[in-house]
Amino acid sequence: MNRLHHLKTSKVHPGERRTLRYRGREVAGLEGDTVATALYAGGVRVFSRSLKYHRPRGLYSLDGESGNTLMAVDGVPNVSAEITPLRAGMRVEPQNVKGTPEFDVMGFMDGLSWAMPAGFYYRMFHKPAAIWPRVIPQLRRTAGLGTLKPDFEMPGRFEEVYLKTDVCVIGGGPAGMLAALAAADRGLRVILLESRPWLGGFFEYREHPYADGSSLHDRSADLERQLESRPNLRIMKHAPVVAVYPTLQVTAFQRGADSASFDERYPEIQAQSIVVATGCIERPLLFENNERPGVMQPSCAHRLARTWGILAGERAVFSVGNDLGIEAALDLANLGMGIACVTDVREDGQAPQLLDELSSRSIPFMRGWVPVKAHGCRSVKAVTLSPVNGIRQKKVECDLLAASAGLTPSTGALSLAGARFSYDSLTGFFLPSTLPDGVHAAGRLLGLQDARAIEISGTEAGLRAAGDCGMDVAETLRTLADEQSTLPGPVRNPKLVMGPVKGSKTFLCFDEDTTIKNVSQSMEMGFDVPELIKRFTAAGTGPSQGAVPGHNLALFVGQSHESPDTEPRPTTVRPPLHPIHLATYAGAGHGMSKCTPVHALQAAAGGRMEKVGVWSRARRFSDEKSAHDEILNVRQNVGILDGSTLGKFRIHGPDACKALQRVYVGDMSRIREGRIKYSAMCNEDGCLMDDGVVVKRGENDYFFTSSTARAGSTIEWIRYHTRYDGWDYHLVNLTDAFGVINVSGPNARKVLQKVTDFDLCNESFPFAAYREIEVGGSIPARAMRLGFVGELSYELHVPSSYMESAWMLVEEAGCEYGMKPFGLEAQNVLRMEKGHVIIGSESEQRTTLHDLGMGFLWHRNKPDARTVGAAALIHTEHQEDRLKLVGFKMQPPADRPPKDGSIIVDGVIRGYVCTARLSPALGEVVGMALVDEPLSGIGTEWSIYEDECQGKLLGAVVAPMPFYDPEGLRMKM
C-alpha cells in the first residue's frame, strides 16, 4: 500500500522499513507502525476469529477498545496488535483459528449461534454429567483465545518504580496537558500519564483550526513543548492506567521506547491529588454485523490516515453521531478517500460549515439515518441504511463503514478513584455526580467539545489539584470560571445507540460474542439489571475490559427494556483497566543475596556457592554430591565451617528476662553466667519455630542465637508477643555484626589452642560453656562449646571486620592436622546422624514440640510468663492421632536412601520421609520420618512408597535416635 507521506501529523518514517513475519510471509511496515497498522497496510483485513462463533474480526479501534486484534506475537498470546509497536523481525500469528483467519474451518459455528443462547455454559454444562469430561476439551479447542506453552519463558526487561508526587494527571490530551501545566507552574511535582506513545489526545492528529488560526495539531505540539520544558513535570508516555485507588494511588503499565532501560514497567504512584482527563472513546453503533471487518470507528479511519498514512478504504460510508465524524469524513475525502455518503443519527445540531463543505464536495448527507446491516462475508461489501424509524431502506456499496453513535466518556479511572455517576440526558453521558476529595475531572469526559473550553477545564482541574497541595488558587479559579462561562458548555449527544434491527447478529460485546438478542434472552430469564446481565452473558468481561459494551449495555437496557433500574447506571469498574503482564508485575527479579564476611575465602577454597534463603552459602567443597569426604574428615579429624548466617542478637534492659521467658519454652530465669542455655521458640500452636542458644553476659544482658531462617524475623516476633506489656528492654540484631567460625572434630581443640592463649581444656572450658577469648592475641571472640555436629566443637563469634583475619589464623593452624572446610550439605548430614531436626524439613505446620520428641525443652512451671505456645503444649501433650518424628533404617539394608518426601504406607498413607541419607560414619542409610503415632515404636516395620517405584516398595524399621554416638560422649571429649 502506498502511504500518505506528506502529512505533518504522521508518526511513521517512510524510509525506515520494519519487516514482520505473519503466517510465514513477510509483511513490510514502517518505523512508527503498530503491528496492526503494518498488517493493515500489508493487506490483512481479517485479524482474528471471535471467541464463540468464529466470526471474522478486523481492525475496529486503535487503542485496544476491542479484542479484535488479539494475536500471538513472538510466542506471547493475546497481544493486542493495535497497541503494540512494530519491531523488526516480529513473528505474528493469528489466534483461535483452524486454518486461516480468512478461511476458518470453525466458521460454521456462526451458523450454530441459535444453539448457544445467553448463559449457554451455565445452563447446559451440568446434565448429563457423564458427557462433559469428553465435551469440554473439544469446546476448549474451539472457543477461546491464544495458547501458551507451559515452558514458555517471557522475554523482556521488566521494571517497577514507586513514585511519590504532588499531582498525578491521568490523560495527556489537551485537558490533561493544561492541568499538568497549571499544577507544575505552581512549583508542584507533577506526573502525567498518557496511554498512547505521544501526547495530544484528540488534538494531536487533527488539522482542524484552533482558536488562533493554527491547527489543533500545532497547538498540541506547542503544549507538548511547554510541558517538556518543566523540570518538575514527569511525562510517562505509552503508560495506560491500570488502577486508581481511594488512597490516591495510581498504577500503570508502561511500555519502554527502544532507547529505554526497560521493555515494560509497572509504575505505582502515590499522589496528593489526581486529575482525571481520560477523554472519550467512540460509542459503538448497534446494527447487524456491526463487527464485520471493514467496520471501524470513524476516528480509527481518521487516525489511520493522519497518523499512519493509511487510507483504510476506497469507498467509504460514514455513519456518525457527532461533528467529529463529519470532520473525519471530510478530511479523508480531502486526502483522497472516496466517500459514498455520510449519515448522521442526529436530525440536527451539525455545524453549518461542515454541512456546507459536504455539499460543496457533493457528498450525500443523510440526517437521522443509520446502518441496519453490513453485508459481505469476510469484509464489508455494502451496507443497508435506513432512517431511524426503519420506514425505508437503501443499500450502498462500500469497502469501509465508519460507524459511531457519538462518544462515550472513559470513566474507568474516575470510577475507581471513588467518583459516583449519574446519567445526564443532555450529553447522554454518565457524568460524575460526586468526586472524592483530591480527585478532579477535566476535559471531554465532562461532555465538553469546544477546544478552548476543554483547555480551561484542564487548567481549572490542575489548579484545584494545586489547591489540594496547599496552594492558594481561589482568585485564579474565579477568573477562569468567568472565561469558561463565555464558552460553549457540554454538548448534546445522540441517545440512540441502535438502528431498527432484530439483533441476532448485532454485537454489544465483541470480545465475548454477546448480541443484543442475548441480552433480551437474559432479561426474559430474570437477569434484568446490567450487573446481572453482564455476568450471565459475559458482556464486558473480555480482554479489552469492557470498552466496547461498557456504557452501551446499561443504555441499551435502559432504553429498550423494563428494567428495575429506572435510571441507567454503568456497571461496576474494577482493576485492571488495562491488561498487564504478570511478568511486569513480577519486575526485574534481581538475584540478590547476602554474603558472609568470609564469602571470598570460601569461594577461593572451592566452595560451591548456592543461594539459600537470603544468603549465598557454600553447599560443598567438591563436586561429590554426598560431601562424603568432608563428613568423614569432621568425624575422624577436624573441619571448619562458616556459620555466619546464624541469627545473633543482644537483648538488654530491666525486662529482658521477662521477654525471653515469653518466647522461649525453657526457663530462662536461671541461666548461669558462663553457661549456654539451649532452648526453643514455639508459635501459639506449640509448633517449633526456632531453636538456639542463650548466654548471659551480664545483669539483664543476654546474647542469643536463632536459626539462619529466623534471623530476619526474631526481633519482630519478640516485640509482637510482648506488645501489650510495655516492658522496658532493647533488642539489637547482631547477625551482620558478627561472623561465626565453627571448628568441629576430634582435633578441634588442638587446632584452636594454637591460636589462643586461653586454656581450652575440659576443666577451664567444659562442654556447654561460654567463654570470651582472644584469637591471635588481639581478636575478641565469643566462644561457645556446643554439640552441633556431635563432635568436639567450638563456635567462635567474631566481629565481622575481624572475620577474615580470624578465619585465616584458624585455617593456618589447622594445616598440620589436615583441617578442611565443610559446607551446608555436610553439616546437614552430620546433624541428621545426631538426630537434630531442621525446622521446615523435619517439621511442618502441625508438628508440635512434643511430636518432635523435644518436649523436654518445655518448662511447664512458669505460667506467669504466659509463654507463647505453652497453652497449646499443655493441650497437645497427650493428644492422640498425631504424626511423630522418628528415626529409621532400611530393612533389608539398602545401598541408597529413599527420596525425601516418599510416603510411608500400610494399606493407607501413614506418614512421609522427611530426610534420608547414606550415613558415611555409620555406613548405612538413616533417615527421619513423620509417622502416625502407632507406627512410631522402636522396631516397627514400614513400607515406603517412592514416586514412580512401580509397586516396588522399600522396607524400613524404626530405629532409636541419635543414630551416631547415642551417649553423646564424643562432644565432651
Next chain:
Amino acid sequence: MSLNITCPICGKRNGYEFRYGGEDRGPRPEEATLTPEAWCRYVHMNRSVAGVQREWWVHRDGCGLWFSIDRDTRINVQVMAPSTDGQEGDR
C-alpha cells in the same frame, strides 16, 4: 492493593513497608485458667468485620515498631478514630 499507614514514629508510609499482625484481641489470656476453646478463640478466631476494625501492624521496613491502627476494611483506608460510617478516611 493500595494502603497507606501512618507509623507513630516514621509518619505516613506505603503499606508495603508494614506487616499485618492480626486483629486487636487484647492482652494474652491467663494461662492457668485457659480452656482449649478459649485459647482457640484468642489465637485463631477472627471477627472479620466489614467496617472499622482495630488491628496490629509492624513497621517492618522501617523502625520496627508494633502499633495498632483503625482501618476501614471496606475501602482499605486507615481511619483516625473508630467511626460507624467509616467514610472519613485519613488519606
